[in-house]
Amino acid sequence: MLHTLHPEQWVDNYADKLYAFAKARVSSEETARDIVQDTFLSAWKAREGFRGEASEKSWLYTICRNKITDHYRKAAHSLEELGMDDYGSDLFTDEGHWRKDRLPEEWQTTSARLETKEFYNVLDFCKNKLKELQKAVFVMKYIDDIDTDEICKILNITPSNYWVLVHRAKLQLRDCLDKSWFKK
Structure with a gap:
């Protein structure tokens, strides 16, 4: 038809x-x-x-x-977005271990709480706090389910940059969710 x-x-x-x-x-x-x-x-x-x-x-x-x-x-293509002095450097020691004062807490929650509209609003708020390129990578990977190689090709970034962006996005999201949702 x-x-x-x-x-x-x-x-x-x-x-x-x-x-x-x-x-x-x-x-x-x-x-x-x-x-x-x-x-x-x-x-x-x-x-x-x-x-x-x-x-x-x-x-x-x-x-x-x-x-x-x-x-x-x-x-x-923005060099600022690819800068290495980005979020997360204050979370770890020089040896790569979590700083004691920045250790993430265990999330004690029920699945019902995660399924509420309010949680998704907070998640959206946290997602929008990410830098544009971090958000792009996060959305393409976890929401649109696009293959890693395809994301690198679309964004014209190296796999190393891709994994750094994914890691930083996850750290920022966790930190934001800790502050905005789980410690409410």
Whole structure:
């Protein structure tokens, strides 16, 4: 079955959903809005090439995902994002062991508490505190389930940089969740 496009209905039918999709993957609301706007603009420009093999919704989400990837690529080129004097250096001794005053505490919680909307709001808050490139790597790995090699290719980073970014993102998320959720 071939699908058709209805551009006059895109904003009403897809703007909020595409915004939520983008917002979950980038740090700022403004960036998410820009990505949705770019999605609609690109779709409009490419509408003559739409073959109808996928649904309109799938086609728009694919364009949006590509715009998010383009955003990650731009962020990956920032030297500041790749700096090594980053978060986490105060957590460990020179020998690589946890500092006693920074040891993470055991999380004592029930699975029901983790499944609440409030927890996901706190997780989203913590995720948005990550640097753009750390967030990109974290989202691509743990939310979008993209293969490590593909992430490195998309972001044009080395596997070493990738693992440093993953490690730092996890440390920051744990620290933020400790402070914002588990020690409430």
